[in-house]
Amino acid sequence: MARPIKETPILYGEDARRFEERMKERRRISTDHTYSSAFTSCLLLGRMHSWWRLIVATAVLLPCWASTLRADAKQSYPIVRMQVERLPDLNVPRIGHSVMVVNGEPTVFGGHTTGFVPTKTAEYYRDGAWHLMPMAYIHDQGGMMVSEAGDVLLFGGHEQELGIGQTFTLERYEPATHSFRGYGSLDTKRCFANALPMDSGSIVISGNWYRDDCIEVYDGSRQCKFVKPVAQHRSLPHILRTARDNAIIFSAHDIHADDFDTIIIDHLKGEPFTDSLFNTWRPYCYPVGYHGSCFIGDEKKGEYTNLIQVVQGDTLMAIVRVEGEAFALLPTTSPIPMQSQWGRIVWFSHIVADRRIGRAYIEGYGEDQGDHRFYVAAIDYLKHPAPVTLYYSEPQDSVVRCQPILTSDGDLMLAGGVSEHHNNYEPSARVFLLRMGTPKAATTQTVSSTAWMWVTLATLLLVAIAATLLLRRRKKPLPADAEEQDAGKATATTADEELMARIGQLMDEQQLYLNADLKIADVAKALGTNATYVSRCINAERGATFSQFVNGYRISHAQQLLRRQPDMKIAALSTDSGFANETTFFRAFKALTGMTPREWMAQTD
Numbered sequence: 001m002a003r004p005i006k007e008t009p010i011l012y013g014e015d016a017r018r019f020e021e022r023m024k025e026r027r028r029i030s031t032d033h034t035y036s037s038a039f040t041s042c043l044l045l046g047r048m049h050s051w052w053r054l055i056v057a058t059a060v061l062l063p064c065w066a067s068t069l070r071a072d073a074k075q076s077y078p079i080v081r082m083q084v085e086r087l088p089d090l091n092v093p094r095i096g097h098s099v100m101v102v103n104g105e106p107t108v109f110g111g112h113t114t115g116f117v118p119t120k121t122a123e124y125y126r127d128g129a130w131h132l133m134p135m136a137y138i139h140d141q142g143g144m145m146v147s148e149a150g151d152v153l154l155f156g157g158h159e160q161e162l163g164i165g166q167t168f169t170l171e172r173y174e175p176a177t178h179s180f181r182g183y184g185s186l187d188t189k190r191c192f193a194n195a196l197p198m199d200s201g202s203i204v205i206s207g208n209w210y211r212d213d214c215i216e217v218y219d220g221s222r223q224c225k226f227v228k229p230v231a232q233h234r235s236l237p238h239i240l241r242t243a244r245d246n247a248i249i250f251s252a253h254d255i256h257a258d259d260f261d262t263i264i265i266d267h268l269k270g271e272p273f274t275d276s277l278f279n280t281w282r283p284y285c286y287p288v289g290y291h292g293s294c295f296i297g298d299e300k301k302g303e304y305t306n307l308i309q310v311v312q313g314d315t316l317m318a319i320v321r322v323e324g325e326a327f328a329l330l331p332t333t334s335p336i337p338m339q340s341q342w343g344r345i346v347w348f349s350h351i352v353a354d355r356r357i358g359r360a361y362i363e364g365y366g367e368d369q370g371d372h373r374f375y376v377a378a379i380d381y382l383k384h385p386a387p388v389t390l391y392y393s394e395p396q397d398s399v400v401r402c403q404p405i406l407t408s409d410g411d412l413m414l415a416g417g418v419s420e421h422h423n424n425y426e427p428s429a430r431v432f433l434l435r436m437g438t439p440k441a442a443t444t445q446t447v448s449s450t451a452w453m454w455v456t457l458a459t460l461l462l463v464a465i466a467a468t469l470l471l472r473r474r475k476k477p478l479p480a481d482a483e484e485q486d487a488g489k490a491t492a493t494t495a496d497e498e499l500m501a502r503i504g505q506l507m508d509e510q511q512l513y514l515n516a517d518l519k520i521a522d523v524a525k526a527l528g529t530n531a532t533y534v535s536r537c538i539n540a541e542r543g544a545t546f547s548q549f550v551n552g553y554r555i556s557h558a559q560q561l562l563r564r565q566p567d568m569k570i571a572a573l574s575t576d577s578g579f580a581n582e583t584t585f586f587r588a589f590k591a592l593t594g595m596t597p598r599e600w601m602a603q604t605d
Contacts, residue, residue, distance in 0.1 A: 076334065077333065077334045077337065077387075077388045077389060077390060078387075078389045078390070079340075079389075079390050079391075079392065080389055080390070080391045080392075081391070081392060081393070081394070082374075082376065082391040082392065082393055082434055082435055082436065083393075083434075083435040084374060084393040084394070084396065084432055084433070084434055084435070085432070085433040085435065086430070086431070086432060086433075087125075087413075087431040087432065087433055088128065088129055088130060088431065089130075089429040089430055089431060090108065090123055090130050090415060090416050090429040090430075090431060091121075091123055091130055091132045091429075092113050092119050092121055092123070092132070092429065093113050093114055093416060093419075093426075093427040093428055093429035094108065094110075094111035094112065094113050094119060094416045094417075094427050094429070095111055095112060095402075095416065095417055095418055095424055095427040095428075096110070096111040096112050096140045096141040096157075096158075096163075096424075097109055097110050097111025097402075097416060098110060098111075098139065098142065098143075098144035098154070099402065099403055099404075099405045099413075099415060100144060100146070100152070100405060101405055101406070101407065101408070102124070102146070102152055102173070102175045103150075103175035103176065104408060105124045105125060105126050105175070106124065106125040106405055106407065106413055106415065107122060107123065107124040107125070107152075107173075107175075108122060108123050108124075108415050108416060109122045109135070109139060109142075109144060109152075109154055109173070110122065110135060110138060110139035110140055110142060110154070110157065111139075111140055111141075111416070111427070112140045112158070112161075112163070112424065112427070113427060114425065114426065114427065115161075115425055116161055116162045116163065116424045116425050117161050118138040118140040118157070118158060118160075118161065119138070119140075120134065120135045120136075120137065120138045121133065121134060121135060122135050122173070122180070124175075124178065125415075125431075130431075131178070133178055133179075133180070134180070135154070135171065135173075135180045136169075136171040136180045136181055136182040136183075137154075137157075137167070137169040137171055137182060138157060138158075138167075138169075139154050139155070139156065139157040139169070140157045140158040140163070140191070141157055141158055141163070141191045141192050141209070142154060142155055142156040142157030142167075142169075142190075142191060142193075143155045143156050143157075143190070143193040143194060143195050143205065143207075144195070145195035145196070145197055145203050146197070147172075147197065147201070147203065147220075148197065148201040150175070151172050151173055151174050151175065152172065152173040152175065153170070153171075153172055153183075153195070153203060153218060154170070154171050154172070154173060154180075155169065155170045155171075155186055155190070155193070155195070155205065155218075155224075156168075156169065156170075156186060156189070156190035156191050156193050157169070157190075157191050158191050159189075162424075162569070162571075162572065163424065163569065163571050164569065165189075165191075166189035166190050166191045166208065166209065166210075166211050167186075167189055167190075167191070168185045168186045168188075168189050169182070169185070169186075170182075170183050170184045170185055170186055170218070170222075170224065171183050183222060184221070184222030184223055184224070185222065185223055185224065186205070186216065186224045187214070187216040187223070187224045187225060187226045188208070188211075188212075188213075188214055188216060188226070189208075189211060190205070190207065190208050190209075190211070191208070191209045192207055192208065192209040192235040192236050192255075193205055193206060193207035193208060193236075194206065194207050194236060194237055194238070194239050195218075195239065196239040196240070196241065196247055196293065198241070198244070198245060198247070199244040199245065199299065200219075200244075200245060201219070201220065202217050202218060202219040202220075203217065203218040203219075204216075204217055204227075204239055204247055204249075204268055205217065205218060205224065206230065206234070206237055206239060206249050206266075207234055207235055207236055207237045207251070208233065208234070208235065208255050209235050209255055210255055210256065211255065212233055212255070213230050213232075213233040213234055213255060214226060214227070214228065214229050214230055215227040215228050215229075215230060215249065215266065215268060227268065230249070230266050231264040231266050231272040232250075232251075232254065232260060232263075232264050232266070233254055233255045234249070234250070234251035234253065234254060234255065235251065235253050235254065235255050235256075235257060235285075236251060236253070236285055237249050237250060237251040238250055238251060238283060238293060238306075238308055239293060240293050240295075240304075240306045240308075240322055241293075241295065241297075241299075241304040241306070242304055242324045242325050243302075243304060243324070244299075244302070245268075245269065246267065246268050246269045246270070247267075247268040248265050248266065248267060248268075248325060249265070249266040249267075249268070250263055250264070250265040250266065250283065251263075251283060251285060252282045252283045252284070252285050253285055256570065256596075256598055257570065257582055257583070257586055258586070258596045258598065259282070259586075259590075259596075262274065262278075263275075263278040263282070263283070265325075273325075275327045277310070277320065277327045277328075277329075278310075278327075280312065281310035281311065281312060281318065281320070281329075282310060282311055282312070283308060283309070283310055284308070284309035284310060284311050284317065284347075284350070285583075293306050293308075294306055294307045294308065294350065294351035294352065294353045294360065295353075296353050296355060296358075296360075296381065297323075303323075304323070304324055305321065305322065305323050306321075306322045307319055307320070307321060307322070307330070307351050307353065307360055307381060308320050308322060308350075308351065309347075309350065309351060309362065310329075314338075314587075315338060316335060316336075316338070317335070317336040317338065317347060317362075318330070318332075318335065318336065319332065319336070319351070319360070319379055319381070319386075321381070330379070330381060330386055331384060331385035331386065332379060332385050332386045332387075332388050333385050333386065333387050333388055334388050335388075336362070336377050336379075336388065337377060337388070337390045340366065340371075340373075340375065340390070340392060342366055342368065342370075342371045342373065343366055343367060343368030343371045344366070344367045344368055345364045345365070345366065345367065345375050346364055346365055346366075346367045347362050347363070347364040347375075347377070348363060348364060348365065348401045349361075349362055349363035349364075349402075349403050349404055350362075350403065352403075352404055352405070352406050352412065353381075353406075354406055354410055354436075356410070357410070358380060358381055358382030358383075359378055359379065359380055359381070360378070360379045360381050361376050361377070361378055361379075361404070361406075361412060361436065362376065362377040362379075363375070363376055363404045363412065363414070363434075364376070364377070365399045365401065366399075369519045369521065370395075371395070372395045372396045372397070372398060372399050372420075373392050373393050373394070373395055373396065373399070374392070374393040374396065374399060374414075374432070374434060375390065375391065375392050375393075376390075376391040376392075376412065376434060376436065377389070377390060377391075378390075378391060378436070391434075391436070393434070396432075398419065398420045398428070398430065399420065400414055400416065400417040400418060400419060400428045400430050400432065401417050401418040402414055402415065402416055402417025402418065404434070407433070407437075409437045410436055410437030411433050411434060411435055411436050411437045412433070412434040412436055413431065413432070413433050413434075414430075414431065414432045414434070415431045416428055416429060416430070416431070418581075420517075422516045422517070422580040422581065423516070423575050424571060424575065425575075496536075496537045496540050496541055497541065499527070499529070499533070499534070499537045500537055500538070500541040500542070502527055503523065503527065503534065503537070503538065506523065506526055506527065507550075507553055510526075511557075512526070513550045513553040513554050513557070513578050514554075514557070514576075514577070514578040515578060516575075516578055516579060516580045517580075518550060518578070520534055520535055520546045523546075534546070550578075551588040551592065552592060553578075554577045554578045554579060554585075554588065555577070555588060555589055555592045555593065557576075557577045557578070558573055558574075558576075558577040558585070558589065558597070559600070561573055561576060561577065562597065562600070562601055562604075563604070566601060570582055570585070570597065573585070573597070574586075
C-alpha cells in the first residue's frame with residue numbers, strides 16, 4: 001500500500017508548477033509587449049531630437065520592464081560570491097574514491113587513477129600536505145562507513161581495471177595509526193554500494209553494479225551476514241534510518257543504471273512499499289562517490305530525519321525531508337537554481353549538511369563553455385520556508401567533480417575526481433577549498449533587484465536609440481512585390497541547405513561528435529562561419545538544437561558499437577560515443593529511441 005505524503009505546505013509541486021507556468025506566460029507577454037513597444041518607439045523616435053528620443057523611450061520601456069521584474073520577484077534568491085582556495089594536489093590522481101573527515105583529517109580512499117587503473121592507496125591531509133598510505137585491497141567505486149569503534153570500514157569495488165567486476169574484500173582503517181588491515185569478506189560481491197550504521201553497532205550494506213543485489217549486515221565479525229533479498233536490484237541506493245533498528249532502501253536506478261518505472265522502497269525489517277511522491281519526482285543520483293545519507297535528526301531523541309534531492313528531468317530539483325517513512329517536499333523560498341547569469345548549472349553532489357548551523361549544501365559547476373565556476377546551493381533547512389542561497393566562484397583554471405566533504409571549519413573540500421576531460425582515464429589530483437564558513441568575505445547581490453532593473457533598462461534604451469539611428473541611416477527598400485519576397489526566401493533556403501550539407505559532411509568525415517567537449521563554436525570555426533548561423537541552420541533544417549543534433553550522431557555511433565560488441569561495458573560505450581558521462585548517455589539514448597540500450601539490444605536481436 002502506498003504511503004501518503006505528509007501534509008506539509010509545499011511552495012512548489014503540482015500547484016506551484018501551474019503557478020510557474022502562469023508566471024512564465026506573464027513574463028512572456030510582458031517581454032513581447034516590451035519588445036513591441038521598443039520597436040514602435042524606434043519608428044517614432046527616428047523623427048525626434050535625441051533628448052526627446054531618450055524621454056519617450058524611457059516612458060515606454062520603464063513600465064513594461066518593471067512589470068516583468070515584478071513577476072520575477074517571487075522567484076528571487078540571494079547570490080553570493082564565495083572564495084575558493086587551491087590546496088596542494090593529491091599524490092595520486094583518482095576517480096571513484098571515497099572521501100571523509102576521519103579523526104579531524106580529510107581522507108581519501110582508493111578509486112582508480114590514470115588509465116582507469118585501480119589504486120591501492122589512500123591519503124590524509126595534515127599540516128598543509130597530503131600523506132600517502134598503502135591499503136590492504138583496492139576499492140574502486142567501493143563502499144565506506146565509520147564503525148561504532150571509530151575506525152573506517154571499507155568494502156567492495158571493481159575487481160579489475162576499466163571498471164570490470166566486483167569484489168568481496170573488506171578491510172578496516174585505524175585513523176590513530178594510519179594503518180589498514182584486511183579484515184574479512186562481504187556476503188555478496190559488490191561495487192556502487194552504500195552503507196548505514198545502526199544503533200546496535202551493526203552496519204547495513206546494499207547496492208550493486210551489473211550483479212544481483214541483496215541486503216546484508218556487518219556486525220563486527222569477519223563475514224558479513226545475508227539478511228534478505230531486495231524488491232529491486234539497485235545501484236548507489238539511499239539507505240535511511242527510520243528507527244533505532246530499522247532502515248529503508250531505495251534508488252532511481254537499477255544495477256545497469258536504467259530508470260525504474262516504479263520505485264519500490266525496501267525495509268530492513270518489514271515489507272516493501274511505494275510512495276506517491278515518486279510518481280512525479282525521482283531520487284537524484286550522480287555517481288561521483290556518494291556514501292552515506294544526509295542525516296539531520298537526533299538519535300538520542302529518536303528523531304530520524306534525512307534530506308534527499310529529487311528531480312524532474314533536467315529542469316527542476318527539490319529537497320525532500322524524510323521523517324521515518326514519511327516523504328514530503330521541503331518548503332523553500334525558491335526552487336533550487338538550475339541557471340546562473342553565465343549559463344546552466346550542473347549539480348553533481350549529494351547533500352552535505354552542516355548540522356551545527358542547520359545548513360545543507362549541494363555542489364555544482366558551470367556547464368556552458370567558459371563558465372569554469374563552482375556553484376553551491378545552500379538551504380537553511382531549519383527555517384520555514386527554508387531560504388535558498390546561490391554561491392558562485394570566480395572562473396577557475398579548471399573544475400573537478402567529486403562528492404565534497406565538510407571540514408571542521410564549515411568549508412567544503414573537493415579532492416580529486418572527474419576532470420575537465422570528463423572521462424575515467426584522466427582523473428584529477430586537484431584539491432579545492434570552497435570557503436562556506438567565512439561568509440563575511442563574500443559579496444552578495446539579489447536576483448531581480450532594483451539594480452538589475454536599471455542596468456537592463458539602460459541596456460534597452462541604448463539598443464532602442466542605436467536601432468533608431470541605424471534605421472535612419474540605413475533604410476533598405478523592401479521587396480517591390482511578392483515575387484521578390486519569394487526569391488529572397490528561396491535564396492535563404494538554398495544557403496541553409498548548402499550549410500547543412502557541409503555540417504553533415506564535417507560530422508561524417510571528421511567525427512567531431514566523438515569529442516565530449518564539442519561546442520557549436522568549434523563547428524562554426526571549422527566551417528569558417530559563425531555559431532549563430534550554424535545554430536539557426538540546424539534548427540531550420542533539422543528541427544533540433546545543436547545538442548540534440550550532435551547526440552543523434554553519438555547515439556548512432558553507440559548503436560554501431562553495440563552491434564559489433566554486444567557485451568561492451570556501458571562506461572566504455574558512453575565514453576567512446578562522445579558522451580561526458582553515463583547519465584547523459586542514458587538520457588539521450590532513451591530520448592531518441594524510447595528505449596534503454598539494453599532494451600534496444602534485445603529488440604535488435
